[in-house]
Amino acid sequence: MYFAILVALAGLLFIASGIAAIARGWVFKTRNPVLRPRLYGWGLLAIGFGACVQAADYAVVTDSGLRSLIQTAAIVGMALSTRLVYASRRPDEAELQDGAKP
Numbered sequence: 001m002y003f004a005i006l007v008a009l010a011g012l013l014f015i016a017s018g019i020a021a022i023a024r025g026w027v028f029k030t031r032n033p034v035l036r037p038r039l040y041g042w043g044l045l046a047i048g049f050g051a052c053v054q055a056a057d058y059a060v061v062t063d064s065g066l067r068s069l070i071q072t073a074a075i076v077g078m079a080l081s082t083r084l085v086y087a088s089r090r091p092d093e094a095e096l097q098d099g100a101k102p
Helices: 002-024 037-060 064-087 093-097
Strands: none
Touching: 002 037, 037 064
């Protein structure tokens, strides 16, 4: 149960960071610069949602088959949403076509 609480709190932190990035363009300082903060925010929002789904699944669902299905869907969703986070650190295609180096 404590693990579910920790995962839910981490998910809520990701969701809050995603909302801040989408609404205001604010992101935590990272080693790699974030070139598109709104896309970064959508990625964080999806990761946070997946973490909250995992925590709710761990705390509420008792059927092992359903739990396995929900956990797998949440993990795959979070893995795919990391592509949004990676894409937010790359320049737009239009900027690349103008001769700028990545």
